[in-house]
Structure formats: structure tokens, C-alpha cells
Amino acid sequence: MSQDVPIKQNKPFGAIERRIAMRYLRAKKSQGGVGLIAAISFTCIMLAIAAMIIIMSIMNGFRDDMIRLTVGSEGHMYVASSSPQPTPESMKEMEQRLAEVPGVDEAFQFNQSYTGVQANGQFSLAQVIGIRPENLKEYDLISDSVTQGSLETFGLGAGSDQTIAIGARLAAGLGLRAGDKLMVFSPRTRTTVTGPQPIKKVYTIGAVFEVGLLVTDQTYIYMDYNEATLLFDGGKLSGEIQLRLDNPDMIDVLKKPVGNAAQEPVFITTWKDRNATTATALRTEQIAMRFIFMIVVIIAAFPVLASMIMLVKNKSKDIAILRTIGASRAGVLRIFFMSGAMIGILGTLAGLIFGILFCLNIGAVQAAIEFVTGTELFPEDVYQLSGGIPAKIVWTEVFGVAFWGFLISAAATFFPALSASKVDPVEGLRYE
Template identity: 30%
Template sequence: MLNFKQSLPFELLVGLRYTRAKRKNHFISFISFTSMIGIALGVWALIVVLSVMNGFQDELRNRILGVASHIEITGFNNRLSDWQTVAKEVTPATPHGESRVLAAAPYVMAQGMLSYGQAVQGSIVRGILPAEEAQVSSLSTHMKSGQLTDLKAGEFNIVLGSDLAMLLGVSVGEKVVLLAPQGQFTPTGVVPRIKQFKVVGIFQIGMYEYDAGLALIHMADAAKLYRMDDQVSGVRLKLNDLFDATAETARLNTQLKGAYYITDWTQQHANFFKAIQLEKRVMFIILALIVAVAAFNIVSTLVMAVTDKRADIAIMRTFGASPASIMKIFMIQGALIGMIGTVAGAFFGVLTALNIDTIVPFIERTFKVQFLAKDVYYISDLPSKLLWTDVWTILILSFVLSLFATLYPSYKASRINPAEALRYE
């Protein structure tokens, strides 16, 4: 052990000794401790908040794309006549290195009014082909009761979102009335088209916008009700990599010849993801200020430590220690304070981020509160996704701020005149 200590640099040995020594001035120790706690809390909060923001972004993307599509191809006036030709043209595998369209499915999209008893609710009505729909969305995996395959042409069956079914007060097996906004002319005037549908299934995506506002029917029934004839609203595409949607959209715009309007999920839902990204950056800046304030408490700690150790500094200078060595001693002392706080904060932050799905429900049960009301927020559970790149960024930022805070007091310590310091000792 002695040999190990002798092999350590002089500045590191003294810096470690000053850090762990019991000082006569307890106020210095208190300020040092609060600096550590402040840095730890700031790092902890940063890791947890960024992990939650990442979780929200992923959860929102997955839930939206579970119902929406990676790419949509529509025609003029939201109508597409030759959807089979379009689907056949875009689905073959592309050369290596390009994004590949895995599946295509037609759809009819319209608005309608659902009525059951005294309850009336507006809804988006989507006409689908169940077999093809299962290839481009995850709706079939979110069925609470019934199956998408229960939607059969000519039987006028309907599948409702869970919240929409609850608002109407309807369950599987009962019948609802669907009113189409497009009217039909009769001798007595224009009347809305009305058709009775049997509820054969209920789905729950976990996103209130869809659970309370989407109804699914067979595409043939939708075409008949909304007078689409052989036309559809468009074709939905699923890619093997959703992040290639923008590039694939550009390629399809070049490949498809005709009056087609092609959009991808980044265009349709850009506001959601831009808002989350902006919030993440703002939260990072705000919480980084907590770390900065705690780090600069190290300045106060070291200034008082330098004042307390003036005699020691003078003695070391008389024994040949250079100003640079004195500066390194106090930089090591301050860096250790920052490092301990950073490591402690990172440990608890990572632990919290990885177990937030257990911690939050426990707090909600204990205090009888709900952080995210289902009818207010798109996502009612608190998700978390820990990215180690975020963790390392926070660790580096915290340590750099702590190291920067040591520069001024360490420099002042190196400028102490030994003769002046020992005059009154």
C-alpha cells in the first residue's frame, strides 16, 4: 500500500487527503455536501426526464402507426380508381440498399354519426379489407373482443374503439345506426343516408384520439354507404423501416406516373414529434441549469477551503511546490466533489428510469392520484426509454461544469504568497 501511495502524484495525494479529511470548519463540509447532493439531484432528474421524453416519443409513434400508416397514396378529391394497379406497382421488392414496401392495403375514409338509444357520437369511419389491413397495421392485435375478420362484405358489421363504445353505451352483439353526411335526394327533399350496423368487435389502442373516434367497417359496405362504387380513398403502405418513409415517399413520387398524392407519417403527424423534440431540448436546458447551479456551489466550497488552508499552501510552497501543483490540488478536490455527485445521480437516475413503470403506479396507488388522465392525454401510462447516449452526455456535461467551477478558486490558491500567508501564523 505504501508503494502504491508513493507512486501517486503529489497533487493527487494531497487533493484526496483534503477531500476526505474532517475539517475544523464544518460549514465548508456542509457546503461541499450540498454541492454533491445538488449535482446528484440534477443528474438524476435529467436522466429520468429525458428517458420519459424518449419513452413518450416511441410510445406515441408506435400507437399512431398502429392505426395510421407509414405511407398513404391517394388520388384527386381523395379518391383512387386503380388501387390494385398502384398496390401491385409499389409492393415488389426494391434493389438492395433501398427501402422496401412490405405490404399495401386499400381503405375508404369518411365521417359519420353513430347513434345508439339516446347517445350520439361523431366518428371517423374507415372501410377496410380485414386480411390486407392486418398486414399494414397492428389493429388486429389490439382487439378487446371479436376479430377484424368478423367484418364481412354485405353483413354490415362494425368494430368500435373502446371509448367510443363506452360513450355510446353499446357492447358486442348490439346494433348502432350510422348516418352518412352525404345526403340522398327524395321527393320530400334531401335526407341523410342511414344504415344499421351490428357491433362485432371492440379494439383498444391506448390512444384516446383513436379509441374514442374511430369505427371500422368492411370496405365493400363503406363503398356502398358512401357511394364510392369501385373507387377507394387510397392505399396504405407498410415499410420494413419506418424511418425511411421520407426517402421512400420521394422514390414513389418519381416511380408512380399519374395524379397521385403521396404522404408519409412524418408529414401527417409532424407536429406531435416536433413538439416532443422541442420539449425534450427545453427540459434538458432547464434541468442542466440545476446541475450548473450545484456545480458552481463548488466555487464557494473551494474559496473557503483555500482560505482555511492558507498556511498549508504556504508551507507546501516553501518546500518547493509550484503554483501549478497548488492549482491541481484544489482542482482535484473540486473535481472529486463533482464526480461523486455525478456518479451518484447517474446511478439513481438509471435505476429510476429502468423501473419507472413500477415506481409510478406505486406512487399513484399510495397517494390516490393519477398523473396522466386518459381522457386528457394521448398516453395514460408513463413510458420510459433509457438511451445511454443521453446518460453519457449528461455525465460529461456535469463533470465539465464541475471542473470549470474549480478554475477560479484553484487559480487564487496558486497565487498565494507564502511569506504573506505565514506572517500571522
């Protein structure tokens, strides 16, 4: 029988080829330790794939939480009139025109001021946001995160009984609870017989909220829009309108329609502009980490390459015998390709399972590591988020990681398998 005529019952990737491939992977230690290297290769690929999934899921979770909390506590788009003295009528008309733009959920006037607050002998800095009660209640992130009091009384009351809403960390830092009094300072002053005196007013805390974003919980105070206008600007309108969109990702598309609807020169900024540093850093980290872990997977494939080279070298006699009894070059290539591919496939599957389970139980894993090491893995003051390490599994990325892991391991396997198929049976048996 010719050496290049395949055995009839040996189908491509059939039972015989698979059995031989599995047998070669279980080579004994006396045969070069191929089995041990194969186990090491499997472990390397598994850990590389799992690490890739875990890191990308944590990055996705961190980015989503930052955007959700930031967008939830702020507007999506901001329109500021260029007029130095906008009138209530002109601002009301612009507000109505912007609210009618397709894709805009609501538009309302607001103002934002940085100032100092004082209570119980403690002083702190805060951002006071003037907003109408009905608009604040539309902020699901705020209204659903009230831990003390209620937004139902927001903006009601006269004098020091007028209610405001305050972040939980700011309240805790000043030793305040719902119903307590808080003094808010204005940058304006009034002239008295003793000289200029800062304008300040006492308010009642009607609601305490905790959204999980450090800057919001630690600095934000919501106050009735008209009251904030009087306190900080002496009744002069800020000329700013905040827009909430149906889809926050449509900000770039809606810039032109919003500008046209304003019917006057305006300055338009978005939530991305106000958080440009954070958004850019998160995106850069995502790209960098994906690139790094792609390289890690490539490095993890080198043990597969080494094990296959050793396997081909140690099995040159077996290859010669297979060729002599009728195995084709393609058959030999498939056998050794399957040997290496099994390592890649099994390592990738194990890495997927381990990585997904790790992400699904990230809270328990974090608690266990913190308990053993005695250190906090996710400091709230550093990462600006509370609630532990976030993780979001994006299944398209998981499948991409699986494909990349298999592709690299298959590439590392193919060339040694091709070399095996070219072994001359005469040379392989010359000295046997």
C-alpha cells in the same frame, strides 16, 4: 531543497495527493464549514443530474409511444390520385406498382370518413376507415390489441350481420360489446316522398380493440373497404392508397421513388404531415428541456465553486507549508482539483444511479405519488396515452449527461485550484 523540486515519492495523482485532497474535503466546521458546503454541492449536482435523466427519459418515452401508437394505427405514407374519377383498373395497377417500390412493405386502397354513429340511444362521432380484411390483420397494433371478439370475421356477413371493428372507448361510451349492433350514418341522403333522408345502416361489432392511444380507441371504426365505399361514396373510388414501409423513418427518402412509380400526378402525404403539430411540439419540448437542464447543471456547480474558493482561502497556510516542504505548483493544483472533482464525480454517479432507478420504477413512483397527493399525474384525456407515464432510457444521452455533469464541475473546480497553486508560501506564512 528548492521550493519547486517535488518530493520524489509524491507521484502525480498519487496516494499522498489523494489523501490530502480527501482530508481537505472533511474540513471541520470551525474551518469555514467547507465540508457542509461540499455536502450541499454534492446534493445539488446529484439532483440536477437525476432530474436531467428523468425528464429526458420521460420525454423520450412519450415521444416513442406517440409515434409507435400513431404509426401502428395509421399508414406511413398516403398517395392520392389527382384524377377526379379514378377507375378500379387504374387504381389496382397503381397499387401494384407502388407495392413493388423497394422499401415499401405493402400498398392498398383505403378510404376514411368522419361520420356519426348511434346505439342504445347514444350518439357519437367516429372516423370510419375502409380497409380490406387482409390489410387490417397486418396492423399488428390493432390485431394484437383485440380485447373482445376477433378479426377473423371482419367484413363477413350480409346486411346488419356484416362485422366491423371498433375502438374500446367508443364502444364503452355507447354501451356496446362484441356481437352488439351499431348504426352508422352516411353523409349522403336519399330522396323519399317525405323529402331527403340520411342514409344509415346497422352493422355488427365483430371485434373491439384497445391500443392505448386515446384518439384511436375513442373514434376509430374499421369497415370492409368495399362496404365503406358503397356507404359513404356510393361506390365511387376515393383514389387513395395507403403505404406501409419497412422503416417508417424512410418516408422522406421514398417520396420521389413512390411519386415516380405512380406514373401520374399524385398527392403524397406522410404520417409526419398528418401529425405535424404533435411531432413539432415533441421535438421542441425535447430541445427546450435539454437546454434548461444544462443550465440547471451549471447552476448546481456554483456551490462547488463556492466551496473550493473557501477551501483555498482557509488552507492558505497549508498550501504554504506544502510548497515549503517541496510540493510543486502542479501538485497543489492537482490536490485542490481532485478535492472539487470528487464532489462532481460522486454527485454525478449518485445522480445517474438515482435517475436510472427512478426511470426503471416509474410506475411504482407514479402510483406512490398519486396515492399521497390524491391527484392523477398523467391524465389520459390530456396526454392522449393510457398505461401511465412512459419512460425510455437512452444510454447515449445518459453518458452525455454524465460527461456534462463532470465537465461543468471540473470547470468550476479548476480555477480555484489554479489560484491555490499560485499562493506565495512567504505570504502564506508571513504572520504565522
